Amino acid sequence: MTFRKLGIINIILLIIIIIFSPHPWYFLMLTSAQIIFVPLVLDLIFKGDNKKFPWYLPYFFILASLAVLILQVTNDTPWDLFLALPYFIFTLMVALCGFVRFLNRGFIHLEEFMIDMGMIYLTIGGAWFLAYEGNIETGFSSMLSWLTGIHFHYSAFLLPVFAGFLGRLYKPAFYKWISIIILLSPIAVAIGITYSRVVELLAVILYIIGIYGLIILSFKIADQLPLQKGLTRISFSALGVSILFSLLYALGNVTYQFHITIDFMLYFHGITNSIVFALMGVIGWSVQVPSANYNKCSFPISRFSGKGKIGEKFLISKTDSQKYNGLVDDMDMYKPDINETLSTTVKDFYENTTAYRLLAEVKWRSWFKPFAGIYRLFSHKMQQINLPFSSKSVEMTGDIFSIDDKKDGRSNVRAWVRKINEDIVFVALYSSHQESGRTYMNIALPLPWSSMIGILELNQYGGDLRLTSKKRTSNADSGIYLAIGSNLFKLPFEEQFDVEEIEEGILKAKHTMWLFSVPFLSIDYRIYKLDKEMEI
Template sequence: MTFKQIVLLHTIIFLIVVIFNVTPWYFLMLTVAQLLFVPLTLQLILKKENRLYYYFAIPAFVSVFILQTTTNTNLDLLFATIYLLFTFLVAIYGLRRFIQRGFVHIEEFMIDAGMMYLFIGGVWFFASVTGIDTGFSPILTWLTAIHFHYSSFLLPIFLGFLGRLQKSTAYNMVCTIILISPIVVALGITFAPWLELISVVLYITGIYGFIVLAFQAPFASTLQKGLVLLSFGSLGITILFSLLYAAGNVFGIFHVNINFMLKFHGFFNCILFALCGMIGWSISTPPTKELGWNFPISNMKGRFFIGEKILSENIGTNSYSGLVDHMEMYVEREKLSPTIIDFYENTSQYKLFSEVRWHTWFKPFAAVYKLISSKVQQLNLPYSNKQMEMTGDIIAVEDGRTKTRAWIRKIEKEVIFVALYSSHQNNNKTYMNIALPLPWSSMIGILELHQQEEKLVLTSKGTSDSDAGIYLAFRKYVFKLPLQEQFLLEEIKEGKLRAKHQMRIFSFPFLTIKYVIDVKKEIDVK
């Protein structure tokens, strides 16, 4: 079934509902979203993946059709459940898209979030149809359902399409605002009118932000740009009346009632925002820039216990004394400190003294994590910030990558890290590819190496087309984690290094490890 055929089918279904509708007219604002805007927008995302449509969507849309064209029956619960199940499956699909990618490409996450938010709309629709006591009036229950079909489903997806055309720092900020606003709205409706007012102010900031971004975006045609701007611009008008309504609930000085909001929003949201937006984006739906991950991944996964035991069945035949064979594969050898080069090429000839510092805000989590890591024997960092010597060995292993060697680090006899070092090339750049086996999965650190005078920086933060990052590999999924790490190595004197390892989560620092690295014996540092 082509997109045009699906458009025709759903248009006919909705027109029949309009003719035989037995509910108050304003209920059609949600019905048109369910029978027209939701399925057609999903088609713009799914493209050829029509299994969701054929097996789950059609029963859901038939259920909505029956609910809107019949009076209350004993089967209303069944029909509402079918639609609820459909929105749940859409949310699962959105979650699956996210898990395959992780914390990257915020424009794709906007689409994922819209699909996941639809389930919340399905829950409120179910509550409205079945008469569940939500603590609110029936009209507010229904209004919450419509909110999650328009502002929480359509809007993030339209913004995702906009981001596929053009992204910037401002775009990331606008997306963050739009993502958190539905939650703040729900909290405001539930707990406090002033919180609802704050949510509207957030929406205003986000909406006018993406209107400006839409003016700057390179659309496929003038017609498409005009329709998308009309769609976004209509929200710029309706949100002002939402502000007056929310302010009236807080201060009691405005008189914008629900009846006015229904008529006003009914026209602007249904006709201008949703219909114009859907037509605009269907003229030329921007393709995703997501190409997936194609770097080599270690096939070595652990069970509950990692430690040295995981290496016993994967010992390689080669012999290595360093983490890399030749540093010139990463950097210009002549410009880097000779001791740093020698440390990476002859790692086993150096002693490490570490000082671990968990940042104050993270210490409660670190204490709980320590109970687990001490059993698993992986990423098993001490809770104390006392300087301790790390000992270890470098062992050749076979894990499906090239020239992989395991660096086992211990404090006394307790295993701290089992890290598998390899490398790969992509786009004429060589990355350090480090795997840490975890229970039934592995954490992958892809690091870029840069020189700062004679210092060396290893970082997981790269450009948009870089492989750099920290990932979790589980079965066929490779999920980019919201973690960043950076190593800075510098030579203090010949044969002695100082290193600083910083870890961040969502850009917030939570762990810093300082190292002093000494040569074990007198060697020729070349």
């Protein structure tokens, strides 16, 4: 049993509902989404992923569809809440599939994240449907509950999924900002409708920017079948028209200069969103479902993970008799990304790290300091990634220990343990790997029952060196990941090290970190060879 077959069969259910339903016509907007558009779009998602959906999902959907049918052909009964539960539970199952889909990949490939979020948002629509049918007190009118259910089925499920399909075909730089707008707007509009007409107006304006961005993208795609190209353009353009009337409606509520009735909005949006946007979109994307274009990371990861406390004791039983002086045996292994013009002191630091002393100034961004203070309570006990809250210049001491490669699973692994006084700051396990002709620095930081993996690419600028997790190409391995067992999850962090020689034997380095592309931490290092006098 496939969702495609169920969606087509449910057209018969919709006809039965149209004939026998005692409810107003506009109830069909939500019902058609529930029993036709949702299963058809789920079928497209799983086809594009080239994966089978959980075997039980379509069978549970049959139960949910029949329950929706009963609700729509009967008047209010004491059993309405229980009849609405199967569909709500089904949306929870879909959300779980979306969440698992996200966990298998992480914060990578924004177009896939759009699809994940569409599946997760569907539960909100299911919850409002349950609230309406069960007459659950939400503080809002029953009509508003129903309209919010419609809103989250079309604007928060169908639209992000369609935008995700679009991103699989064409993803220029500004697709990122369009996607963020599309994901935030349904929540912003719902908040505005509920609490503030001004917020509603601003949210609609934001929505317009996102929707017209998608329209522009849809007209820029060249590699599409003519039928699909035409239907998907019509689908997105329909939203471009309907959102303008939403703007007029919101503007009228704020200025009181003119008024568009809710009845007109129901008629207009009912036809535009249900028939043109949703139906044309489903048919258009069904012509040829864009395939997911990401592959699971295949680079080696450390097998090690910690327990509640990491610290230096973590290394017990994991070391061997090998001796390393530096983080790298020979920097030439990173050629051709670096060459002979690299600063001799930079090169020597990485090959003879224990021959250097480090002074560090940790600088948390103001917006992140409350979180850093809370995190510090845990990191102090965990003895890992345990950075001071103060920006005072402090010396980091430590040593390098050889790690048993067979136990770790990577090659030439060594641990660099850094301390401030006797407080462990970092326990980092260094290795490297090659992929597509490039050598990456492969770093593991053991965490409780997991490990943070930093894959850095090295780039040379004159005599200076940059190590970064930012991808220069879409298929690069670089990034920051969370490893739990054999599962790898891309985190929304980025980091970069810029290392520069001040004079022979003295370096300065800057370590910068970003969260969702927003900087939150920088560490300024002064690095001195042991025979050089430090400036404290």
